[in-house]
Amino acid sequence: MRYVKLLFLFWQTSLAARMEYRAAFTAAFVEALLEAGGKLFGVYLFYSNGFDLGGWRWQEAMLVLGLASLLDSFFIGVFNPNLRRISEMVQDGTLDFVLLKPVSSQFWLSVQQFAAEGVPFLLVSLGLLGYAGAACGLDAAGWLRLGLGAGAALLLAYAVAFLFATTSIWFVKIFNVVYFLNTIVWTGQYPVQAYSRPFRLFMTFVLPVYFMTTAPAEVALGRVSGRFLPVVFAVALVVLQLSRAFWRFALRSYASASS
Numbered sequence: 001m002r003y004v005k006l007l008f009l010f011w012q013t014s015l016a017a018r019m020e021y022r023a024a025f026t027a028a029f030v031e032a033l034l035e036a037g038g039k040l041f042g043v044y045l046f047y048s049n050g051f052d053l054g055g056w057r058w059q060e061a062m063l064v065l066g067l068a069s070l071l072d073s074f075f076i077g078v079f080n081p082n083l084r085r086i087s088e089m090v091q092d093g094t095l096d097f098v099l100l101k102p103v104s105s106q107f108w109l110s111v112q113q114f115a116a117e118g119v120p121f122l123l124v125s126l127g128l129l130g131y132a133g134a135a136c137g138l139d140a141a142g143w144l145r146l147g148l149g150a151g152a153a154l155l156l157a158y159a160v161a162f163l164f165a166t167t168s169i170w171f172v173k174i175f176n177v178v179y180f181l182n183t184i185v186w187t188g189q190y191p192v193q194a195y196s197r198p199f200r201l202f203m204t205f206v207l208p209v210y211f212m213t214t215a216p217a218e219v220a221l222g223r224v225s226g227r228f229l230p231v232v233f234a235v236a237l238v239v240l241q242l243s244r245a246f247w248r249f250a251l252r253s254y255a256s257a258s259s
Contacts (some may be wrong), residue, residue, distance in 0.1 A: 011114040018116040029120035035136060036124045039065055039189060054193025060221055061191060062132035063146075067213040068189035069125035069151060071157050075182040077118020079158060082110055083165035083178045091166055096256045106247050110162065133220070142220050149232060150217025156236035157185060157212050162243040170249040188213035213233050 018025075043065060047058045056064070076247040086109055089095035096107050138191060164177045192200045204210040215232050218224045 003103070006103065006107075007082065007111055010112050014112075014114040015116055015216060019112075025116050025120070028117035030076040032120040032124045035121075036128060039069070042157075043190075044206040051158045054195075056137075056191045056193065056227060059132055059135035060217065060223075062128065063136060063217040063220065064070045064191050064213050065189050066125055066129035066132050067150060067216055069121065069128055071153060071185055071212060072182065073118050073121035073125050074157065075118075075161070075178075075185070076121050077115050078111065078113075079161045080178055080182065081113040081115045084176070085109070085113070085237055086165045087168035090227070090254070093256065095254070098253070099194060099256075100138055102147075106244060107164070110158070135158075138220060144215065145226060145229060145253075146220035148229060149219050152229075152232045152236045155217050156208060156232075156239055158207070159236065163239070163246055166243070166247050166250045171255050185209055185212060190219070208235060208239070 040062075043053070043058075043061055046053060047061075052111065063191050086095070089109075098108055114127050129146070129150075133143060136142075138146065151159060161178050161181055164181050167177065184207060187195075187203065192203050192210045192214045195203065200210070215224075215228070219226060219229045219232070
C-alpha cells in the first residue's frame with residue numbers, strides 16, 4: 001500500500017503541474033483524434049482494395065490497432081517521461097539521490113512523472129477497443145480475456161522499455177532509445193500475420209511485439225485457445241524479472257557523481 005500511495009502522490013503532483021498548461025492538453029486531445037483517424041484510414045485503405053491483413057477481418061484488425069494505441073498512450077503518458085530521464089540522471093549525477101531513497105529505485109524511476117498528454121491518447125484507444133470489440137461480437141468472456149491480455153501487454157511493454165533504458169548506465173547519450181522502442185512497437189498496429197516470415201520471427205522472439213498486440217487480440221477473439229493467455233502473462237513476467245535483474249547488474253557499473 002505504501003507504493004500505491006506513492007504512485008498516487010507522484011501522479012497527483014505531476015498532473016497538477018502539467019495541467020497549468022491546458023492549451024497543451026487540448027492540443028494533445030486533438031492530436032490523438034487526428035492520429036487515430038490517420039491509423040484507421042491506413043487500415044481502411046488495405047481493406048477497401050480487397051486486401052486483408054494476414055486473414056484478419058476489418059473489425060479484428062481494429063482490435064489489434066486498439067491494443068497498439070493503448071500501448072502508445074502509456075508510452076506517451078508514463079514510459080517516455082520517466083525512462084528517458086535515466087540517461088539525464090546518469091549524466092548530471094542526480095541518480096545518486098534516487099538510489100539513496102528508501103524505496104525501490106526501479107519503481108521511483110518508472111512512475112515518478114505522468115504526462116497529462118497521454119490521457120487523450122488513452123481515451124481514444126479505449127474508444128477504439130470498445131468499438132472493435134463490439135463489432136467483433138465479443139461476449140463477457142471475450143472482454144475479460146481482452147482486458148487481461150491488455151494488462152499483460154502493458155506489463156511486457158514496460159519491462160522491455162526498462163531493459164532498453166537501463167543501458168543508459170553504460171551508454172549515457174542514448175536517452176532517445178525509449179522513443180525508438182515506441183516506434184518499433186507501433187509496427188504491431190497490424191497483425192503479425194500480415195508481415196513476411198523473417199519479420200514475424202523477429203517480432204515474436206527478438207522484440208516480442210506479437211505478445212503485446214496480436215496475441216491478446218487472438219485470445220480475445222478465440223483465434224487461439226484461452227489457455228494461451230497464461231503464456232502471454234508468463235512472457236511478460238519473465239521479461240519483467242529480467243529487467244529487474246538487469247537493473248541490479250547495471251548498478252554495479254554505475255559510478256556516482258560523488259566518486
